[in-house]
Amino acid sequence: MGKFTRPILADIYPRRRLFGMLDRIRGQPLVWISGPGGCGKTTLVASYLDERKIPCLWYQVDPGDQDPATFFHYLAQAAKRAFPKKKAALPAFTQDFAQGLPAFSQWYFEKIFDLLPPSHKSRKPQGDFILVFDNFQEVPEDSPLPEILLGGLSRIPEGVRVIVLSRSDPPPALVRLRANEEMGILAWTDLRLDLGETEGIIRLRNPAAGSAETVRQMHTASDGWTAGLILILQKAQRERAVPEILKNLGKEEIFEYFAGEIFRRADSTYQDFLLQTALFPRMTAGMAEELTGISSADQILSTLSRNNF
Structure with missing residues (x-):
């Protein structure tokens, strides 16, 4: 699937239980959907957009997006695809803006939201435009991307929402949004099939x-x-x-499936850890460190758990 390509679905079972949950948190500008690989996050959101007939900008996050200049460049390309009749040029991120990333992010997203037709800025029951960032786990949680997203959310107009799909829980930079009831969450417990x-x-x-x-x-x-x-x-x-x-x-x-989705994508330290601990149904950090000799075993276990592996 391309970086800006919204999934095309066929013969998909509509999960109306989850559609209702998404409708109920429509007043919150950010929705974070997290769960393990293969739990249906992407299919859920794509089918929700189809069911509710909501236009969107769909963006596939990859490791290169931890560089702000790369992210803003490709987001501009995605915006051109989403709004082909608009010719407004989005600003390019250069090193001159490196010390003012939050301010640049606010300015940049204002320019994106200005591309929306007036009808997409009015309030509708389910929200009438959605920005989707898929595979957000592809960038580390200490990357600038959560800060960029936070800047964009501060400028979001009525009737527009951001949905993030990730195998990971929200990073610390975004946690305060939940405390302020500005972020709705669908977790693995919600995504499990009944x-x-x-x-x-x-x-x-x-x-x-x-x-x-x-x-x-x-x-x-x-x-x-x-x-x-x-x-x-x-x-x-x-x-x-x-x-x-x-x-x-x-x-x-x-x-x-797991060999392709998890093991082959992991770095060598994680691969060694997984191989050496594969026979244990459950373990403590102390057990893992003693078995593997990896001093950061507790951090690896924490990361795997946080990423729903």
Whole structure:
């Protein structure tokens, strides 16, 4: 998927329980949605925008965005794509602005919000324009990006919201927004599939799929994790043997998923840590440090937990 490309969905089960939650926190300018990989964050927001018919600017965050100049450059490109009829030039970030990043951020986002047509600045029940920042976990929490976002939020007009999708919880720079009721949060506990949603996804993908008991077993096996349910369904459809699939939980597929989503993207220190601690279902920081010899084991465990791994 491209850096500015809004996902195109087909045959997606609409999670109206979560749509309602997003509607109820519409008065807060920032919504932070966090959960592990494969829990359906991106699909949720894309389907919500489709269901509510809300226009958006969609931006895929990547490690390069921890450099402010890079972030502002590509956000300008995203704005041009979102507002093709507007010709206003957005300011470029240079080293002259390095000491005044908050002020530049406010000015820059004011220019973006000026691109909105008047109809997008009025108040509608669900908000009528949304900026989406996907994969926010790709930049470290001590990067300037949260500070930039904070500056932009201070200039946000009525009827506009920002939604951030991340595997991580909000960084410290944004926590005060929650205390001031300016940030709504959907966490992993909210994103977990309930039994009705599990059944809806199963019936959508395979209308002839088994009994209510089979659905319940699949729900228990996947533990509300959307990617896990899809992996089980795919294997069940290939092998046409649901009971056997539930016994094995599609272990090979789930291993491959986590190998790609977590292990291969981790740096060498995290890879060594994961390899040496893989056999323990749970552990303390002291146990991990003694086993691995890594003095920062407590910090690694904390980071993995905070990032919903």
